[in-house]
Amino acid sequence: MDAKHQRQIIIASNRGPVQFEVGPGGEVVTRRGSGGLVTALSDTLSASGGLWIASAMTDEDRRQAAAGRVDVVSEDLKYGLRYLSFESDVYDRYYNGITNRVLWFLHHYLWDTARTPVFDLDTYRSWDAFRDVNQAFAEALAEEGGHLGGSPAYLVQDYQLSLVPDMLRRLNRDAAIVHFSHIPFAGPRYIRMMPEVMRLELFEGLLGADVLGFHSDTWAQNFLLGCRSIPGAAVDPRRRAIRWRDRTVRVGVYPIAIDARGLKEETKRPEVRAARRALTRWREDSRVIVRVDRTDLSKNIIRGFLAFEEMIREHPEWRRRVRFLALLNPSRQDMEEYQIYTDDCVEAVQRVNRELGAPGWQPIELFLREDYPNTLAAYEQYDVMVVNPVYDGMNLVAKEGPALNRRGGVLILSENAGAFHELGRYALGVNPFDIHQTAEAMWRALEMGEDERVRRARGLRAAVRRNTPDRWVSAQLADLARIRPVTD
């Protein structure tokens, strides 16, 4: 990173980069969070020597929060950390009431419109809690920025903190603020399902930033189109800029990268070797179609099974010669919608296996648990990987798989995943609602000649490696520096 970007950094995110837990012997244990966000930001923060502010999520987090700012030193990381603690009712309304139940569904187009969303008085109360939590973040950021001196770069992460930029700007008019949305952004019509007051607050909140980052041009354009309905916002879609309250807000596209080298290192662990052996035994001589997902409603798991079913029915020559391995990590099982969805996934597998299976051939193998070694082994071993989310901000599985795959595996990729912009030309693109097209893509992938498979797999690997986590952050900071040059 060159000198002009040298601001100190303060990151805010709902979930912190590490969590504190009490170990079996009563000792405090640090658990590093997973996910692309933490990986990409931790290094930058270690290098710049700044601070990370997050919500306290475990009891031990809350004890640490009470102690104020903590210095975290783990393996390869070293930076300050401050946890914000909230009343459990307030946090529940903020997190489950709004971020998981409203904003996640909104931006992923997940509503069952005849019945959901329901914006009743209770939702309005949850919105108040959402506002309070965002305000607490903004105040902590302003305060910590004051302690640091100078003018830090605030990197505010994701949709949970959408209101923070404007709140922070009210506390510090000249703050240098980037907000990054790691999920999709709803289209201009769909977002109008929100009550107007909430929608205006959401846009105003984000427009407090200097730079608004998205993973793909589609989400950036959706945001820009949505701004057209905000009184006082002058939108220039080609320059991806909005004139707002005598400032220019820049909308940028910064696709997040994975740490391909770090991932490769992980595969050397003995658990992965064991998983690899088990997988090789299980597959026998059949081809393997893999999917790896949280059981999120946005991941489109059921349609993936339906497509596999149609493919087998229409191309019966592939019976007994291909297996579908579904590695599903249960997600948000405290929400009824997610429990039902997970059950529906299991039922779909059971039905397909019952109707299509034969002695010695179970069409779909489902693992319903978090199993990272097995995931890495599956990445290496797939012949076809299906990543067909209905909508997805980026989707890192689409990058991790090709980075590790050793068999010239074919990627079937939803056009509605952010990753499609970088990887689409090497993948078989599908409309995720189009089961017939997905089935045909599976068949085409299975029938594809060695040359084409290898050429595409190479293209995918190169595209994944071309981008790095450091570049993702430094591009945001460079754009920030253009709007707010570092003078001090």
Add this chain to the structure above:
Amino acid sequence: MDAKHQRQIIIASNRGPVQFEVGPGGEVVTRRGSGGLVTALSDTLSASGGLWIASAMTDEDRRQAAAGRVDVVSEDLKYGLRYLSFESDVYDRYYNGITNRVLWFLHHYLWDTARTPVFDLDTYRSWDAFRDVNQAFAEALAEEGGHLGGSPAYLVQDYQLSLVPDMLRRLNRDAAIVHFSHIPFAGPRYIRMMPEVMRLELFEGLLGADVLGFHSDTWAQNFLLGCRSIPGAAVDPRRRAIRWRDRTVRVGVYPIAIDARGLKEETKRPEVRAARRALTRWREDSRVIVRVDRTDLSKNIIRGFLAFEEMIREHPEWRRRVRFLALLNPSRQDMEEYQIYTDDCVEAVQRVNRELGAPGWQPIELFLREDYPNTLAAYEQYDVMVVNPVYDGMNLVAKEGPALNRRGGVLILSENAGAFHELGRYALGVNPFDIHQTAEAMWRALEMGEDERVRRARGLRAAVRRNTPDRWVSAQLADLARIRPVTD
């Protein structure tokens, strides 16, 4: 209608203006269809002396179809009629497979995205049937146009016949074609849930017309925005025009009108007088909130009950002083989604009545049957009418109610109903997903002073009467004449 519009007219619609049925004594009975479309077009057609082409929907229709063109002379109508007969499997795929299950859900944003839509091989086959039926209509239109001689104006009605304009144009390059969409048109992102081939075919089909009519500017803009993704279409959103294959396609907004005088006549029937008396007895001295709807998923019936519930809970002074009368007409009960939705409506009523009711006061009274006299009586008698569809092309209830109401009744109207553009300023507008806002609107309507109620009711009545069915048709024909001047 002035001379320059004097073309003969050929109308195409899926459902014809009358249906033939065999009466109890074996005689053929003509049943006039209901709905705004038939009312608005029948007079025009009678005057111009043209022809109406529709699908045969009853067995007797099919017998009439076999006989070729029929002259229909009923009470006040006189025109030619031709029914097209289809194999029942083809018609079922066209009608239930595509128009009801795909296009209706698409344009009303009704999908439960994690699970529906499912575009599998079977849907593709249904799309073929949809194409075949549209082709049969196009061929019949071209043939009948040839018989008539000259250059008739083709008025193609609604989303079921979206492919007809382009098909007809291929048969007759210089045909004068209007297509009218009586339902909403999906936004540019949402419509991309369709498989690309179907989406392109849909837009190309419509773009075969000279004039494309919608009930409101929102749907017109959605169509224009959607055209931007169609290769070869040059969109001018301000002029509402598209340059397409060396022609100009004009997108027009023609809000459909009701025949207020005819409706008023209907209220003189003895059944309506009886219903009026029964309603007066039932209401006692309480205020009455009314809703009148088909049990369609787009009508947002459940959220209306939830809003009423919240209103009563938050404003308990209205307990025992207000009753909610829901007149629901069962719709599409051959579709499972609709059966479930109807059941859910009933359950919501039962729950609210159980939880909030008191001796002598049942909060919600539900009638689940077609009952036109009762509907007309309810229109006259409501203090508040709730029309809160999630999306609705126009919604004629929002016009019929104010046209007949005698109590200075307040209209609560969804911003997503086409009627909102004409009536919104006199109604209490609501975001249909915002139950809290809807509850507050109910409360405000109940508390509203006499002056304001009367002023708004007058404004509504005047706005409804200002527009006439004849104007709706003649505006389309005038725009058509500008693009294709009548020279013969």
